[in-house]
Amino acid sequence: MARREALLDAWLGPAALDAGTRETGRQLLEQLAQALDLNHHGLFAYSVKWSRLISPGKSGNSPDWRRLCEKLPALLADHLPVEEAAEARKVVEAALAELPIEKPVGSSGFLREKTSLGRMARDYLDALLQGDRATASNLVLREVEKGTCVKEIYLRVFQPVQREVGRLWQTNRMTVAQEHFCTAATQLIMSQLYPRIFAGKKNGFTLVATGVAGELHEIGIRMVADFFEMEGWNTFYCGTNTPAADVVALVETEKAVLLAVSMTMAKHLTSMREVVRLIRDNPRTRDVKILVGGLPFAQSPDLWQSCQADGTASDAAGAIHLAAGWFGLNEAGSPMEG
Numbered sequence: 126m127a128r129r130e131a132l133l134d135a136w137l138g139p140a141a142l143d144a145g146t147r148e149t150g151r152q153l154l155e156q157l158a159q160a161l162d163l164n165h166h167g168l169f170a171y172s173v174k175w176s177r178l179i180s181p182g183k184s185g186n187s188p189d190w191r192r193l194c195e196k197l198p199a200l201l202a203d204h205l206p207v208e209e210a211a212e213a214r215k216v217v218e219a220a221l222a223e224l225p226i227e228k229p230v231g232s233s234g235f236l237r238e239k240t241s242l243g244r245m246a247r248d249y250l251d252a253l254l255q256g257d258r259a260t261a262s263n264l265v266l267r268e269v270e271k272g273t274c275v276k277e278i279y280l281r282v283f284q285p286v287q288r289e290v291g292r293l294w295q296t297n298r299m300t301v302a303q304e305h306f307c308t309a310a311t312q313l314i315m316s317q318l319y320p321r322i323f324a325g326k327k328n329g330f331t332l333v334a335t336g337v338a339g340e341l342h343e344i345g346i347r348m349v350a351d352f353f354e355m356e357g358w359n360t361f362y363c364g365t366n367t368p369a370a371d372v373v374a375l376v377e378t379e380k381a382v383l384l385a386v387s388m389t390m391a392k393h394l395t396s397m398r399e400v401v402r403l404i405r406d407n408p409r410t411r412d413v414k415i416l417v418g419g420l421p422f423a424q425s426p427d428l429w430q431s432c433q434a435d436g437t438a439s440d441a442a443g444a445i446h447l448a449a450g451w452f453g454l455n456e457a458g459s460p461m462e463g
């Protein structure tokens with residue numbers, strides 16, 4: 126610990142005195158260690174891009190993370206054994222190679238206002254920004270009454286709006302309280318759609334869905350679970366931060382054939398691997414298919430393999446598509462004939 130703090134001081138120099146900058150630096154070092162552990166430079170590259178978007182307001186001095194990362198290999202050579210330092214250099218250089226061409230993550234916003242649902246997403250977010258949940262809710266309910274599928278609302282309204290909320294928070298244009306308000310409102314409005322979600326015919330397959338231990342982001346995996354429910358699956362959505370052993374016990378008692386596990390923060394990778402290991406080690410659950418997903422898996426497309434999972438998908442639609450292939454289900458979510 127003391128060594129890491131000393132490294133932070135050496136790396137960031139006077140900027141290390143600013144708490145926000147120090148925290149971002151700490152997270153970057155953690156991501157570098159993880160990228161090295163897993164041999165996935167993509168995780169670190171994403172973190173550097175993310176750090177570049179943090180606004181001066183949030184991190185005080187607004188350091189130039191690119192320039193700081195360029196200094197990192199030389200410093201690590203002083204702090205790590207030769208071979209590890211050489212590996213770290215490769216990861217840092219690969220991340221830096223992506224920076225000049227890539228804009229910071231999310232720099233252009235997540236709402237696509239050229240489509241009608243994109244415009245509605247804008248109105249929905251504006252209503253929430255004004256603290257007006259009733260208008261936001263009415264927009265959604267009216268759209269569904271007009272015949273727009275709930276899945277479309279999830280993927281074209283709730284998902285981009287939540288990502289935009291994250292971008293506004295990251296760039297210091299939204300407070301944590303506003304973010305919490307928007308998130309809570311969206312969860313409430315999702316619940317208003319439940320009579321439609323639980324209305325379909327069942328196909329006899331059971332899914333357990335949860336976020337890993339330590340993970341607090343729950344909307345993504347809730348959407349995944351709801352998509353399966355709409356496809357006729359019997360779903361056990363357990364929110365997030367569920368202890369690994371309890372996930373395995375639920376899979377076993379409910380005789381689930383599929384487990385969907387979500388992780389948004391890459392630092393929870395150890396918990397993710399633990400769940401998968403416990404499922405595989407239990408003779409009664411070892412054949413259950415495991416689908417993993419969440420932000421890091423979209424950033425680093427082959428990360429799922431290093432977790433010994435069966436697959437990943439970048440969104441809820443991709444998840445049901447993949448499962449349909451595994452379990453021989455047709456477009457209506459029912460088992461295929463013959």
Ligand code: B12
Pocket residue numbers: 172175283284287288289290291292295304308339340341342343344345346348349385386387388389390391416417418419420423437438439440441442444
């Ligand atoms: C709301 C929110 C929170 C809330 C969550 C509350 C809740 N009840 O869920 C709270 C306040 C708890 C929170 C905390 C933090 N957050 Co936050 N949060 C968000 C925010 C704004 C929205 C998340 C969301 O609802 N997304 C919408 C869903 C639909 O998208 P999704 O999760 O990606 O899910 C889709 C796919 O990924 C996929 N998928 C997801 N899971 C799975 C699983 C399977 C099996 C499959 C196949 C697919 C799949 O399908 C989903 C649906 O299509 C995001 C912004 C963003 N870009 O997402 C930041 C964000 C994720 N948070 C971030 C950060 C930094 C944090 C904190 C570290 C902040 C802090 N300093 O405390 C903590 C970490 C907490 C923790 N230990 O987990 C960063 C992460 C950046 C990074 N480097 O990775 C983001 C990106 C914000 C930003 N732009 O900087 N956060």
